[in-house]
Each structure stands twice: as structure tokens, then as C-alpha cells.
Amino acid sequence: MSTTRTPRAPRPATRPNRQAAHRLALLESMLRVRRFEERCVELYSAARIRGFMHLYIGEEAVAVGVNEALTADDAVVSTYREHGHALARGVPAEAIMAEMFGRVTGCSRGRGGSMHLFDAGRRFYGGNAIVGGGLPLAAGLALADRMTERNRVTCCFFGDGAFAEGEFHETANLAALWGLPLLLVCENNLYAMGTALARHQAQTDLALRAAGYGMVSWAVDGMDVFAVEDAARRAAEGVRAGTGPHFLEMRTYRFRAHSMYDSDRYRDKAEIEHWKERDPVEGLARRLREANELTDKARSALEDRLATEIDGAVAAAERAAEEPVEDLLKYVTSPVEASPP
Amino acid sequence: MTATHTRTAVPTAPADRKTTYREAMREALREALRTDERVFLMGEDVGRYGGCFGVSLGLLEEFGPERIRDAPLSESAFVGAGIGAALAGMRPIVEIMTVNFSLLALDQILNNAATLLHMSGGQLPVPIVIRMTTGAGRQLAAQHSHSLEGWYAHIPGLRVLAPATLTDARYMLAPALADPDPVLIFEHGSLYNASGELPADAGPVGIDHAAVRRAGTDVSLITYGGSLPKALAAADDLAGGGISAEVVDLRTLRPLDDATIGDSVARTHRAVVVDEGWRSGSLAAEISARLTEQHFYDLDAPVERVCSAEVPMPYARRLEEAALPQVHGIVAAAHRTVGDPMPASGTDEAKRLPVHREGGLR
Numbered sequence: 001m002s003t004t005r006t007p008r009a010p011r012p013a014t015r016p017n018r019q020a021a022h023r024l025a026l027l028e029s030m031l032r033v034r035r036f037e038e039r040c041v042e043l044y045s046a047a048r049i050r051g052f053m054h055l056y057i058g059e060e061a062v063a064v065g066v067n068e069a070l071t072a073d074d075a076v077v078s079t080y081r082e083h084g085h086a087l088a089r090g091v092p093a094e095a096i097m098a099e100m101f102g103r104v105t106g107c108s109r110g111r112g113g114s115m116h117l118f119d120a121g122r123r124f125y126g127g128n129a130i131v132g133g134g135l136p137l138a139a140g141l142a143l144a145d146r147m148t149e150r151n152r153v154t155c156c157f158f159g160d161g162a163f164a165e166g167e168f169h170e171t172a173n174l175a176a177l178w179g180l181p182l183l184l185v186c187e188n189n190l191y192a193m194g195t196a197l198a199r200h201q202a203q204t205d206l207a208l209r210a211a212g213y214g215m216v217s218w219a220v221d222g223m224d225v226f227a228v229e230d231a232a233r234r235a236a237e238g239v240r241a242g243t244g245p246h247f248l249e250m251r252t253y254r255f256r257a258h259s260m261y262d263s264d265r266y267r268d269k270a271e272i273e274h275w276k277e278r279d280p281v282e283g284l285a286r287r288l289r290e291a292n293e294l295t296d297k298a299r300s301a302l303e304d305r306l307a308t309e310i311d312g313a314v315a316a317a318e319r320a321a322e323e324p325v326e327d328l329l330k331y332v333t334s335p336v337e338a339s340p341p
Numbered sequence: 342m343t344a345t346h347t348r349t350a351v352p353t354a355p356a357d358r359k360t361t362y363r364e365a366m367r368e369a370l371r372e373a374l375r376t377d378e379r380v381f382l383m384g385e386d387v388g389r390y391g392g393c394f395g396v397s398l399g400l401l402e403e404f405g406p407e408r409i410r411d412a413p414l415s416e417s418a419f420v421g422a423g424i425g426a427a428l429a430g431m432r433p434i435v436e437i438m439t440v441n442f443s444l445l446a447l448d449q450i451l452n453n454a455a456t457l458l459h460m461s462g463g464q465l466p467v468p469i470v471i472r473m474t475t476g477a478g479r480q481l482a483a484q485h486s487h488s489l490e491g492w493y494a495h496i497p498g499l500r501v502l503a504p505a506t507l508t509d510a511r512y513m514l515a516p517a518l519a520d521p522d523p524v525l526i527f528e529h530g531s532l533y534n535a536s537g538e539l540p541a542d543a544g545p546v547g548i549d550h551a552a553v554r555r556a557g558t559d560v561s562l563i564t565y566g567g568s569l570p571k572a573l574a575a576a577d578d579l580a581g582g583g584i585s586a587e588v589v590d591l592r593t594l595r596p597l598d599d600a601t602i603g604d605s606v607a608r609t610h611r612a613v614v615v616d617e618g619w620r621s622g623s624l625a626a627e628i629s630a631r632l633t634e635q636h637f638y639d640l641d642a643p644v645e646r647v648c649s650a651e652v653p654m655p656y657a658r659r660l661e662e663a664a665l666p667q668v669h670g671i672v673a674a675a676h677r678t679v680g681d682p683m684p685a686s687g688t689d690e691a692k693r694l695p696v697h698r699e700g701g702l703r
Binding site: 075077106107108109110111112116118119120125126127128130133135136137138139140141142143144145147148154166167170171173174177330331332333334 | 381407412413415417418419420421422423424425426427428429430431433448449452453457458459460461462463464465466497498500520521522
């Protein structure tokens with residue numbers, strides 16, 4: 001994909017104070033997503049995880065970089081490819097793994113599975129498996145903040161596929177019209193399920209189109225966590241300053257198929273390999289090594305720590321109880337006191 | 342000031358007061374907006390226009406554009422925004438012009454409002470109220486006339502209300518807003534101009550129970566919303582023929598009040614379900630099935646159904662009337678349940694309810 005018309009996110013006037021510790025934290029966060037999902041693949045193959053499962057491998061820089069710009073008070077609305085968003089948001093690996101095992105200790109008590117992770121306490125609003133379906137919801141969260149004068153950001157992730165849905169256009173219009181504090185993060189991984197961007201969008205420059213709604217819109221290298229973080233900070237600052245919704249087109253790529261069921265026949269191996277050369281996790285690790293900020297020993301210790309964390313999550317999920325069948329009809333409606341006739 | 346004498350208070354019964362269904366709805370909205378600052382009204386033309394059926398007329402002046410919020414013609418976005426706002430602590434009332442348009446927001450209503458509580462394992466209740474017009478009878482043809490509330494009544498996670506009386510129009514909104522879960526309120530378009538006395542003692546109503554609007558012993562006419570006046574007129578007609586019909590107003594279409602329906606049929610042993618939805622897969626089908634499951638041995642006759650003809654609603658008045666449940670059809674069905682073939686002269690055209698043509702989309 002090539003375009004030169006889209007405005008690129010400007011360099012911030014002052015670069016974030018990016019200490020080595022911060023850079024290492026970004027790497028750790030991305031590696032957690034990567035290793036967690038690699039374990040998910042094994043567990044899926046062993047039929048411990050069932051249902052549809054969509055992996056984020058290759059896109060880790062987006063979730064991690066954007067999350068750096070958000071506070072605990074902000075809200076995140078996500079898609080069905082949300083393991084990375086949830087982990088970056090701080091949802092514990094254990095709660096996510098238990099959810100995929102369908103256990104009562106899962107972050108949705110086993111009722112959601114891979115596609116419907118929720119954590120109300122962390123203001124993580126899913127987990128939406130209808131393409132574009134989370135967008136109006138995010139506008140509503142932002143609207144509530146606007147009406148109650150809370151200075152919070154609602155961040156909504158969605159893919160390039162959602163650009164073909166009315167939901168995107170209705171929401172973009174509404175959000176811009178009402179000046180809502182909304183950060184729209186489009187993860188353009190070049191494929192809507194198995195259909196390439198050029199085969200599902202009349203105009204493939206998504207940031208350009210979003211700009212048409214009167215929103216500040218930037219295209220960002222979604223494989224570079226620093227670029228993502230910079231752009232997300234600038235956009236979130238703009239949102240907090242009351243200048244209305246901002247749109248970020250994250251140009252990224254998923255290294256694996258759309259879902260575990262997808263045989264990935266619609267992409268060239270060469271294309272995948274080309275993008276893998278820009279692996280956001282290994283790319284950052286390489287940069288840190290070159291800057292003498294990450295030794296082989298430190299990398300190995302980090303890997304061990306993550307493996308232990310994920311082992312623990314899997315073991316806890318294995319041990320966890322399942323919701324009793326008697327509770328099947330729980331949470332369909334809230335318990336309500338009887339009202340007068 | 343010192344009282345020089347005492348006056349004996351003469352107790353006077355508070356007077357009923359004349360109002361319309363539209364005004365009763367507006368009063369309910371006004372009360373909700375005044376008593377809870379989390380409440381706001383959002384929808385197409387609810388503000389400057391005053392509501393396409395005039396329900397919210399004057400509210401913009403009183404509460405301002407933040408709380409009486411005109412939305413673009415984006416049903417999915419503004420219904421979804423209502424859901425998001427509800428998640429964030431607001432109490433939105435979202436108005437959709439007609440049930441036909443609600444299909445553009447069906448994804449948000451079904452896939453988000455109705456499911457978020459369950460999918461999140463109880464973490465995310467969605468306290469939203471969605472109001473919309475339903476029903477035919479105003480010659481608005483197929484894309485403004487359908488009765489699809491039965492579809493919504495199919496969906497677990499939603500509560501579905503159909504106020505048919507002035508009291509319910511006035512007092513169902515408050516409990517709907519107090520409900521922590523999504524509540525859909527269906528207002529039949531032919532009821533807005535209905536006028537009458539709002540009883541002085543009218544007060545809070547529940548949203549769990551059906552109501553017996555007229556007691557009877559021979560047959561239960563089970564209905565709701567815009568068909569209630571027709572069922573009551575049919576009961577009058579039947580009384581003239583010596584048949585005592587009980588009229589049950591469902592009021593809440595989901596969850597259905599099995600007890601009230603069942604008690605009535607246990608008394609009358611016969612049932613006619615009147616439902617403006619299409620017969621196939623209708624709410625009437627559900628009620629009929631439940632009566633068969635739960636009251637088979639109470640029944641002295643097969644359950645009868647009076648539904649809309651299985652046709653997209655036509656514009657021509659004669660055809661529209663023929664497509665809709667009418668008084669004479671209800672009367673005929675009731676006669677069949679008592680094994681009393683309807684006398685040929687029993688259908689009195691003059692007794693049909695007039696079709697409301699006013700009060701439509703302006």
C-alpha cells in the first residue's frame with residue numbers, strides 16, 4: 001500500500017521522556033502479548049481453547065503504544081481480536097486465559113470466551129464480535145463523559161474491515177458533530193477477514209477519509225511502537241483538550257491468519273515474510289540491543305519471567321472451577337425487586 | 342395572623358383529569374428529566390421539531406439541547422451511543438421514530454444492549470430505555486406500519502412494554518428507567534390521540550404484570566397495545582349477544598405474565614389472542630403455545646388467534662383495514678370458541694373502531 005497524501009502524525013514538540021526502563025517496559029508488554037498468544041495456539045491445537053480465536057501477532061505495537069497514552073480512568077472498546085488490547089490494558093493473563101477455558105474465574109465468567117473479554121473495573125468494554133459494533137458504543141461512553149464534564153478519553157479499536165460498515169460512518173459523523181472525546185484507532189492490517197484492502201475499499205487511504213468528517217486524522221507506522229505511542233499521546237492530548245474526536249490509522253499487519261479456522265490462502269507467503277522483517281517486537285529488541293539497553297541475559301530473564309507468568313495463568317485456568325449449569329440463566333437480566341402490579 | 346375560627350375541611354374526591362396518550366407520555370418524560378439529571382432524551386427530531394409524533398413538544402425549551410438531543414438519521418449510531426452512555430452511568434431514553442426504522446439499529450439492540458450483561462458475566466448492565474412507535478391503521482403503507490414488537494419479545498435480556506392506557510402511558514416510563522436492564526417501549530401510533538380521563542388516583546404501575554381490563558366468565562380476549570380498544574369494543578359487542586368476555590391487557594410482552602393469562606383462562610376456559618403482528622411466529626403463537634403447554638386441561642376449545650393478514654401492510658384504506666385485526670373478527674373468533682356460530686347479522690360495521698388517520702408522521 002502506498003500513499004503520500006495522508007498527513008503523517010507530526011513529531012511531538014517534546015519527545016516523551018523515554019528512559020531505557022520505559023523502552024524495556026514497552027518490549028515486555030509486547031512480548032507478553034506475543035508469548036501469551038503463542039501459548040494460545042498450542043492450547044487451541046490441544047482443544048483446550050475452543051470457539052473462534054483471532055490472534056494479534058504482528059500488531060502488538062498498536063495495543064501497547066496506544067495504551068501508553070491512556071489512563072486508568074479512560075475507557076477502551078475493542079474488537080474480537082482483543083487479547084492484546086486486554087493485556088495492554090492490564091487485564092491479568094490469568095483472567096483472560098481462564099475465560100478462554102470457559103472457567104468461572106474468567107474475566108467474563110466463561111460466558112464470553114476469546115471474542116468477549118470484559119473488565120468493567122479497568123473500563124475495558126470488550127470484546128465486540130460484530131465488525132464495527134463497538135463504535136457507537138464508544139461514542140456513547142464519550143458522550144456520557146462530555147455530558148457529565150469528566151475529562152476522560154474513550155479509545156475505540158477497530159479494523160480496516162469496519163470502514164465498510166455504516167457503523168463507522170455513522171459514528172464518525174456523530175462524534176465529530178458533537179465534538180465527542182473519542183480516540184478512534186483503526187488497525188489497518190490490510191485485510192478484512194480474507195479480503196485485501198484494495199478489494200474492499202474504494203479509497204484505501206483511510207486517514208484521508210476520516211479527515212473528511214472534520215476529525216484530526218493521522219496515519220501512523222503501526223509496526224513502530226514509538227511512532228504509535230507518540231501519535232497516540234498527541235491524539236489523546238487533543239481529545240482531552242476538548243478538540244473532539246481524533247482518528248489514527250495504524251498501518252500494521254497480522255502475521256497469522258484471520259482466525260484459527262482460516263487457511264490463509266488469500267495472501268502470498270512473500271508478503272507475509274516481507275512484513276515479518278518489520279516485526280514490531282523483534283524490531284524493538286534489536287534496537288535496544290544495539291543501544292546496549294538489552295543484553296542477551298536480560299532478554300533471557302524476561303522470557304523466563306513471561307513464561308512463568310503464562311504457565312501460571314494456564315495452570316490456574318486448568319484448576320479453576322466451571323460455572324455450575326444451574327447458573328446458566330444468570331446475568332440475562334439483573335436481579336430486580338418485585339414492583340407493584 | 343391568628344385564626345379566629347376553624348373550618349371543617351370538606352373532603353373532596355380528587356378529580357380525574359382529561360388528557361391524551363401523547364400528553365401522558367410527555368408528562369412522564371418531563372417528570373423523568375426533572376427528577377434525575379442522568380436522564381436525557383435522544384432521537385430524530387425530538388428537539389426542535391418536538392418529536393415526530395409531538396410527544397416531546399416543548400421539552401427542548403425546558404431542558405435544553407444537551408438533554409433533548411436531536412440526533413442525525415443514524416439509528417445504529419444513536420441507539421449504540423445510548424447504550425454506551427448507559428454503560429457510563431447515564432439513563433438515556435432513545436426515541437426511534439418507528440419500529441421499522443429500529444431494524445437499522447437491531448444490531449445494537451440485540452448484539453449489545455441485550456447481550457452485554459451476560460457476555461460480561463454480569464459486569465455490564467445496560468440501563469437504557471428505547472421508545473418507538475409501532476403498528477398500522479394510519480395508511481402509512483408497508484415501511485411505516487408493521488408490528489414487530491413480537492420479534493423484540495423473542496430476545497432474552499430485553500424487557501418489552503406496550504402501554505395501552507393513559508395510566509400506563511403516564512406511569513410506565515419511571516419503572517422502565519429504574520430497571521437496570523434495557524427496556525423497549527412500544528407506543529401504538531393510533532393511540533397518541535386517544536383521550537380520556539386519567540384517574541386521579543393513578544400512580545406508579547409495575548412492568549411485570551398483565552392487567553385484566555374487563556372481567557368476564559366465558560372467554561378471555563388476550564391482547565395488548567393498539568388492539569386493546571378493539572378487544573374492549575368486541576367485549577361490548579359480545580356482551581350484547583350474551584357472551585361474557587374477559588379482556589387481558591398483556592402490558593409487558595417480555596417477560597410474559599403467565600400467571601395472569603393462565604388465571605384468566607382457568608376462569609373462562611376459552612381464549613382468543615389478538616395481536617397486530619403476523620400470525621406466523623407471532624407473540625400470539627407464543628401465548629397459544631403456552632396455553633396449550635400449561636392449561637390444556639382448562640381449555641374447552643382450541644385457542645383462537647386474530648392477527649394481521651400475512652401481507653406487507655397495504656396503503657389503500659380498505660385493504661389496510663382488511664389486513665388488520667378488527668372488532669368483528671375478534672367477535673367471530675370468540676363466538677367460535679363458545680361453539681356458537683356467529684349469526685350472519687352479528688357483524689355490525691358501525692361498531693368497528695374508527696381507523697385513526699390523524700397524528701401520523703408530519
